[in-house]
Amino acid sequence: MKIVVITALIIIGGFLAWLLIRRFERSVIYYPDPDLEVSPSAIGLAYEDVTLTASDGVRIHGWWIPAGNSRGTILFCHGNAGNIGHRLESIRIFHQLDLNVFIFDYRGYGKSNGSPSEEGTYRDAAAAYDYLREYREISPGKIIIFGRSLGGAVAIELAGEKEAGALIYESTFTSAVDMGKLIFPYLPADLLVFDRYDSISKVGELSLPKLFIHSREDEIIPFKHGERLYRAASHPKEFLEIRGGHNEGFLESEEVYLKAIGDFLKNVEDH
DSSP states (O other): OHHHHHHHHHHHHHHHHHHHHHHHHHHHHOEEOOOOOOOGGGGTOOOEEEEEEOTTSOEEEEEEEOOTTOSEEEEEEOOSEEOGGGGHHHHHHHHHTTEEEEEEOOTTSTTOOSOOOHHHHHHHHHHHHHHHHHTSOOOGGGEEEEEETHHHHHHHHHHHHSOOSEEEEESOOSOHHHHHHHHOTTSOHHHHOOSOOOGGGTGGGOOSOEEEEEETTOSSSOHHHHHHHHHHSOSSEEEEEEOSOTTTHHHHTHHHHHHHHHHHHHHHHHO
């Protein structure tokens, strides 16, 4: 009987330890803000509220921001903090490039239900893509998947599962494990990180045109992560080095940023 009790206690203790590790891990990876306080109308843009249902039944919220004579549609996968209300400057820039924008909040962010996880963010992005294809009737060649920071990992996964015209990822990491080793160098990240976002193992399989964007001044995700992803990627591919910090580099480099993305999309259109 004692052996049975001890075994049961070990199993329960191990399970509780696993739960604690998972909770700690996700508290480090995800920083959702449930308060959506602004909308694209704050920068003078018309938009539509959109509610989607992911494949596991979770309700996801997003915005559809149309451009007049659009050259394509940005499917925007944002980073690990805040919500879509914190991305108005990016929406403005893409609108200047004559692009429709569909931006959504992952589960647990903004008005989206549920709690974030790696698999969950992938499901949410797939639901956003299906919305563009089925409801907006946008052809795959006119969809540009864009991901910043954590969203770059989501974008890479989505591009491996769905057809698109191009992929742009900005200030993103090689894998969550590599970031774990950077942030907690004395912990066994290989064993403790479950939401792995292993982009470095996926990017080489993507055949669509790709634009990598990163700053040497990025204080959160080192520039070498962008370089490693670029080197691992297959052609066609381009790399844009910007200046500025992780969250504001695209604004500090706005002129060169706008031109590079515009030129990249023109090359995609011409081919």
